[in-house]
Amino acid sequence: MTTTALPIPVVDPVRWPDVARLPHVPLRAAVAERILHRAAVQRGLRVELPGGRTLHAARPGAPVLRLRHPEAFLHRVGESGLIGFGEAYQAGDWDSPDLVALLTALATSPEALVPRGTRWLRRLCVQRPPEAELPTTANARRNIHRHYDLSNDLFALFLDPTMTYSSALFPTSPDPDRGPAATWEGLATAQHRKIDRLLDLAGVGPGTRVLEIGTGWGELAVRAAARGARVVSLTLSEEQLTLARHRIARAGYGDRVEVRLCDYRAVEGAYDAVVSVEMIEAVGLPFWPEYFATLDRVLAPGGRVALQAITMPHERMLASRHTYTWILKYVFPGGQIPSLQAITETAARRTRLRVTAADAYGRHYAETLRLWRERFTAQAGQVARLGFDEVFRRMWELYLAYSEAGFRTGYLDVHQLLLTRGEAA
Template identity: 75%
Template sequence: MTTHVEALAPSAAATADPQHWPDVARVPRTPLKATVARRLLRRIARRRGLRVELPNGRLLEPAPAGAPVLRLHRPDAFFHRVGMSGLIGFGESYQAGEWDSPDLVGLLTELATAPETLVPTGAQWLRRLYVKRPPAGELSTPDNARTNIHRHYDLSNELFALFLDPTLSYSSAVFATDPAGAPLASSENLAQAQHRKIDRLLDLAGVGAGSRVLEIGTGWGELAVRAAARGARVVSLTLSEEQLALARRRIAAAGFTDRVEVRLCDYRAAEGEFDAVVSVEMVEAVGRPFWPAYFATIDRVLAPGGRVALQAITMPHERMLASSGTYTWILKYIFPGGQIPSTEAIRQATARHTGLRVAACDSFGPHYAQTLRLWRERFTERADEIAALGFDQVFQRMWELYLAYSEAGFAAGYLDVQQILLTRPEPTR
């Protein structure tokens, strides 16, 4: 059944360079799978109360007032893409300008709520029609890891500076909260909230004057600077040449070149002995096959009595297991080689491969949703400046979807972020 609505204005198509965006420029033709995708979307629209608007002034299914809107500008292309490659096709269709939403985060939050229920239990076998495994060339082996990091973090320091705050912190902030515990987030207090996050992590690791600190994942150097300001000596590891150069300049400008050394180095090659190891949202880039090596390295370099403080994005263990080994749109276009862990996976990896144990966890997922909202707003407001850096419309739509998709994951509770303390238990006598 279809229902009339006001006709939609045609979407401005995102012209995709077939050399740079081959799978966005090319629309697959798969009539049977497209029919299945259309029927599945109708079911989702009915079950979730979505308003799926078609360009001929109709609705795919009747929808309640105020329902999240999925506006299809080129339905045939959308259904063929989704039928061929599922959520990868869903994302590529957005990059191509084939669908939109007046509230992208609201729509994606609804879809991220209990995502395992979107496909009927009896139709789960359909995943085999489109689900692929990550390419071997993107697994984060020592040979591949630098390429994976380069594809995201070496895009442009100027690009990141346009939407991050002045600390250039590319991870969840910790905001002050209202009496109900909701984060009080604004663009004016984002830098302060990033410092609050860093300081809590350094406190968790026990970093103070004279501490020997290893940081795995430099970012643009803000954590290393704040650790050095406490009197610590820091070795910071990165595989991003762009981040390395700018972090060194920022550390020098802060006057801490005598206390901070930034190395272009894989975590597996870390050397030395440290009182504290800190790592902010790095474990997600390691990839599940390499978590044992990641935690074993930390265990190897941690001095007796030392402490490890991680900030990690996490997901429920069952969802992690279900998605492990699946090639997703995020892996294809944003973070190749990655895998978001569960807290249980971190407990298992440390228990099986190290003497470390999880001693404490502090979760603050709503703060990440707000952090991402502020980044997304700044990103979209500065579209002209981003274009001037040489990033085309397909790239901008890709990043808008990435930021909105991530924000929705935290808003729905599908994703969480935690600061996790690892220590070596005292031997029993």
């Protein structure tokens, strides 16, 4: 593919070494071009090239992949697959007028895009997660720091006033085809609905001793304390620790909530309820047994565990569990999204806990992410004023859109789970 590319954007090579570096892998680039053709035909994409040309004549309204620097795009994808695809977006090699529509089309059965005769090449570009990012006790705080300690002000730009960074639970439309009734104005209420449902699952009320694993910015702890509970909340994020303590004190519950900078593995005590929202994804597959053993160890007799967890189908989890992805490299180092089966089996094999209720609502997460993404995109100037460059802004935009597409296709889901020691749910 020979084209006249636009100048490659200037990228800080210290901050973004692998985005600044342009690989040269002609054979793999040729394979990437073949896959691009296949994707355009199979998914009905409109691939636009510089000069107004198109790679594939798609139907009107088709998702658009706009290649600004086609050669750079192909060499990046050829060298490192989906990591290269993400880095190419960060570098400005490609764009789309509707990023979610494009990623949704690509996320549907992605394995079918690779021709059978070239699938062996996957072994050459798929990397394993580096040992320095495995979420051991020694590494976990550094991993959390890279994401959650970016800036409280950054998260405040796109989160609602509750500062809740997990899926909301919106009212359900009477028409199931329309999906959840999600609006920015209703997001805070939807976050409270999600939190209250988890607290109900855990049986939190007056006098309940609550352990929260993963503080966030303190909203769940405030809601639990408002019910009369006493809360110990654990975080590894110093930024979140500071703001959560401030928000809890401002709400008038400083005497009922203790926020600790503490790894979940080090917690002591006995609790009537353990609540954790979208934290298991940061635990890492090798440490799931220890995570559930900790829940079992600190749960008082008759207690209940309420978890909210992002999940993926079990077969996809097994296929991707040793793969270093763009999300792991740039957004959530050390993570691993579990399957519902993996959660159920790990808890049953390693502890006395059993999953006694599981409710899924992935479409609600897609809408939550849409609202965050739209808000973040509208705040581009504020993001720059906080000191984050254009490569970061594009990275975050792609992360939000990529995640939204995952929930829209069913590649990802989110569950609220109740675990008990055999008591009826």
